[in-house]
Amino acid sequence: MGSKAVLPPERRRELLGFAMEEFVRHGFGHASLNRIIRSCGMSKSSFYHYYESKEALFDAVVNGLTGELRDAVKVPDPDSLAVPGFWAEVTRMSDDLMGAAAVDCRLIDFWRLFYVPDAPAGDDGSLARVKRGIDDWLGRALAAGRAAGAVRDDLPPSLQGELTLATLWTINAWALRHLEETDIAEGQRLAHLQIDLLRGLLASR
Known part of the structure; x- marks a missing residue:
């Protein structure tokens, strides 16, 4: 499977921020991918251009915060x-x-x-x-x-x-x-x- 495209940094931070709030508020199973992508004005086809699945998005949220905090804390x-x-x-x-x-x-x-x-x-x-x-x-x-x-x-x-x-x-x-x-x-x-x-x-x- 080919590697996915990479979102520009600002768009990526926006998407991961909305995703984090959705996962925390509703749990992973009940988190709505439609709500997440709609919140940052992204189409579903565009989302799948960058991430394979909701689980891949969750991993991206974890990895993003881990990387940021490794330098800050x-x-x-x-x-x-x-x-x-x-x-x-x-x-x-x-x-x-x-x-x-x-x-x-x-x-x-x-x-x-x-x-x-x-x-x-x-x-x-x-x-x-x-x-x-x-x-x-x-x-x-x-x-x-x-x-x-x-x-x-x-x-x-x-x-x-x-x-x-x-x-x-x-x-x-x-x-x-x-x-x-x-x-x-x-x-x-x-x-x-x-x-x-x-x-x-x-x-x-």
């Missing part, structure tokens, strides 16, 4: 967390991310994509690849914490990872559902509470 190498002040560094990183989200709504848009109902879940999809990257970073960060003596070593690393992910995904899902009623101060309080919960679960005794 600096996430430290997890190996750098292998220091005595591990939990202070984790808290500082959380504060940095909250500060970035306060000035750049793309970070919030990015997290919203992880909670899109019935999003494409194939192992070769963009969202799955990003999740694997997050899982890998988290596993290395916890290993750094164990090396520093800050994270308990009496639990299997895979169990620690699953406990951490379950806590993060649950609190983030709640925060996104209540985004309209959460100001910056409350967001920071919840972020610190999240760290406190993780520390209670994982900190060495």
